[in-house]
Amino acid sequence: MYISPASSKSTPSSWILCKDDGWTSNYELSLKTCQLEAHESLSEMYRLTLVVLAALLCSAALVNGGKVLVFPVEGSHWINMKVLIEELHSRGHEVTVLRPSDAWYVKAESPHYKSITLNAASGVNRDNMGNFVKRTLEMQRQGASFWTRMALEIDLVKEFYEMNRVLIVLMEKMFEDNKLMQSLHDAKYDLVLTDPTYGGGVLLAHRLGLPLVLNVRWTIHGEGHTSIAPSPLSYVPVTGSELADKMTFTERVKNMLTYFFVCLQIMYVIDPLYKPFVHRHFGPDVHYIELFQSADIWLMRNDFTFEWPRPTMPNVVYMSGFQCKPAKPLPKELEDFVQSSGEHGVIVMTLGTLVEKLPEDITEDIAAAFAQLPQKVIWRHKGKRPSMLGKNTLMVEWLPQNDLLGHPKTRVFVAHGGTNGMQEAIYHGVPLVGLPLMFDQPDNFFRMKARGVAKVLDFETMNRDNFLEALKEVLYQPSYREKMKVLSSLHRDQPMKPLDRAMFWIEFVMRHKGAAHLRTESYKMSTIQYHSIDVVAFLLAVVLLVFTVSVAVIKFVWRRLFGRHKVKKE
Incomplete structure (x- = not known):
């Protein structure tokens, strides 16, 4: 048995005997009763909440x-x-x-x-697109002449x-x-x-x-x-023109000619x-x-x-x-390879869904350039293994592109210029080395180059030396990464996620x-209505009519006044 006062000023009447033969106060008994009632009330509210949520979920499924x-x-x-x-x-x-x-x-x-x-x-x-890609790469290797460009355009059309x-x-x-x-x-x-x-x-x-x-x-x-x-x-460049929104007179001429070419295609x-x-x-x-x-x-x-x-x-x-999202953890083998790069970091290279392999001489040049760098390289390539492949390069048939670009050790992304890859690079803030091949890829990389976040190479003229030079420039010039971080910050600063x-x-x-x-x-609307050509023609006709009537009236008045004066004079 124990005695516990409700307060320092409690009186004997404030004490009662509990069922366990202990003494407690009326205050504590009231408090326990309130707690019990509150617990029961919360339990009831909880059950009611579950019922309401279940009803809402069912109705949401029916409605949405x-x-x-x-x-x-x-x-x-x-x-x-x-x-x-x-x-x-x-x-x-x-x-x-x-x-x-x-x-x-x-x-x-x-x-x-x-x-x-x-x-x-x-x-x-797969077969049709594979044949088209093969033809395109072969024609590009013939040189960067006007006739090669025309042959590529005709084949694309x-x-x-x-x-x-x-x-x-x-x-x-x-x-x-x-x-x-x-x-x-x-x-x-x-x-x-x-x-x-x-x-x-x-x-x-x-x-x-x-x-x-x-x-x-x-x-x-x-x-x-x-x-x-x-x-x-005047300020909206046609896709394929590789122009920005600020154009000189010559560039506006080029933009207009590109537009006419697109119209002919249509x-x-x-x-x-x-x-x-x-x-x-x-x-x-x-x-x-x-x-x-x-x-x-x-x-x-x-x-x-x-x-x-x-x-x-x-x-x-x-x-x-x-489609971009925070990077997930890499598979253990891949993570171990990435971590082995130390402070130098990793270069990621992939050329998209259509280009699974390149001509052998190009792959040899790329492998040789990679071998001269201290960075580790993860390269998606399904072709023949290059003889110049360095120990720092891991060649794979598939790679988790988004997760690698989001890894803190990734330094450069070597890409073909597809929209998905460009956006993932922007999202994760990784600068680019571009190897555009076809479709919208050259235009996409032109935009990245204009913003100072990419170094772009021509497939026709690319070799071991200029590829290595481009890699070193993007790796060791801080401006590429700094400008890409700014671009990434702008892209992410939105009121809601794009998805x-x-x-x-x-x-x-x-x-x-x-x-x-x-x-x-x-x-x-027809073209005439959309550009208000009919309205302009109508207003011009009205102006011409008013002008014609005015001239006729002036001539009539002139003849009436000066013609009569002349007759009187005679």
Whole structure:
């Protein structure tokens, strides 16, 4: 038995006998009673909270769990589309992916989506792209002459024409397959998500009458902005011109000529393929580019740390670097190799999904240059092992690019200039040595060079000496890393993550069945209406009419006044 006073001034009446034959105060008994009641109340609130949360989760799944139909593009384009698909799946959305019979990267089985394999080929497969890359590299090795450049452009145009021709054949087969089209219609998808580098997904979305979201950097007309936003040639460089937004008169002439060349490509490559198809299936009064321009949301794989400042539109959403993320730990063997570099650090080299190997003489030069550096090198290469390969170089068939770029010991990234690699380098703040080969790669590296974060080499003239010199310059001149850190800071300083922004707008389209209020009506205008040529012609006609009438009136008055005076005089 123990006695414990409630306070120094407690009275005998404030003490009671507890069940354990101990004495305690009324105050303590009240406190215990309150604690017990509070505990029971909290338990009840906890159970109620669990019920409410369960109800909310169920209702959220019912409300937000949409159905998305994806029409992807192969290669590196699929890599970033897959990021969106996985995020949609994690948010409870049901994703269905259409894939051609010759699909390369797009697998039939996945835990993140269901697939429908079409009974037709797309033409964009490993063999075709491998042959194209091989031809391109061989032609580039012939020298940097005007005729070599023209041969490369002609071959690229032919390849682009063939890809789109095969795609139109695929779409024709799809539209003629009544059973397939009916099943897609009956599935009641909420929207179509597609990459408009080719037009298949755009055509399908309009055929099904579904809202359309584009995962875009390119359309069949070139860089995405040019299809939807004003693009003055005076300060918006055409992709391929390798120009900045500040142009001299000569550079503006070059920009205009590049624009005319792109227009010729569209006229002779794209128009003959898409116009007849669209007229046949959507009506003779529909222009195919209108189908692209009427998309609800353009998720642009770009931002203004990479793009030059330019006009844009309300339904263009910038999500540059949406595929970037903090680095994960490397596999033990790779981490041990990286750590063995000591204070010198590591160089990472990969040339993307299309270029798995280079000509043997080039690989020998690259290996020899790497061997002369104190840094360790991790090089993705599937070709023959170079005889000049140094002990500091680890050659692999695959590497975790994002995780290596995010490693604190990575000093330089040797890359081909694909958009994904550029954005990951910016995100992690790693300076670049560029070896651009084809497509938009030279233009991408020009932008990095202009910002002082990359040293760029020409594939035609690259050798052991200038490659080694470029590596040393980027490694040992602090300005490259410092400027890339600034660029990285600008890129990361955003109110929300790019992937979250992309998800918001995809779900926005689901919730509201489109985003028509963000679309301009300009795409419905003819060229004459868009540029107000008819208005200018009308105003000029009015001015000319007023001028003509004024002159006639003046002449009439002159004759009346001075003609009568002359008659009187006579």
